[in-house]
Amino acid sequence: MDDLSHYSVIERLRDGRTLEIRALLPGDRVGVLAAIDHSSAQSLYRRLFLGRSAASPTRRLCSCLRWTSLTT
Template sequence: MPEAAEYSVREHLRDDRPITIRALRPDDRAEMLTAIGRTSTQSLQRRFFVPKKGFSEQEMAFFLNIDFESHVAIVAEISEDGRPVIAGGGRYIVVQPGQAEVAFVVVDAYQGQGIGTILMRHLAVLARSAGLKELVAEVLPENTAMLNLFKKFGFQTHSKGSPQVVHLMLQLP
């Protein structure tokens, strides 16, 4: 298993187009901003739980400066007109020993093509390899696509706190 910071694998979407899942790099800033700009307000709200039109420098630094120990981030890169573009990304952040919160977003034009499933599978691989025992996620109740994806991976609903958010947990074998 390569180091998380060097992670890179080739996958195929449902329609057999190739996609690369790789570690996020600090030099991905411009591509990340482009991907965010191509993501609808609704998709960003489903990811961040508040309307987002942009990100502060502090937020961008948080999203790009990854230590690949307590904070691991990967991107899904696809070829568009012969050049690689970020079609989605996911991350986990260790919230307590053995447990990490997982989240991801897929650019609207690429939703429904299996990218979320691929990102989740690779985040789980990286989490297991790092010795994590549990992944947790918070999802808005109306985000049925994400709820279905997490349930497909075996996440269980866990009641905790606010009814405006669905809390999910997955035990890693």
């Protein structure tokens, strides 16, 4: 099985633009956490099956991504 931590593929959208689909990297943490903080409860549920009423959706997601710290 290939190492998925280095996965990357470029896809072309219908309108001609390109999009890179790749594995998350440690440097993505700040952006991912910012996106979670600015997402509505409905968006979190639809995209990640996490609700704002959960103990800490950000901590749960970091655990799933194996990011042990929220700040580094």
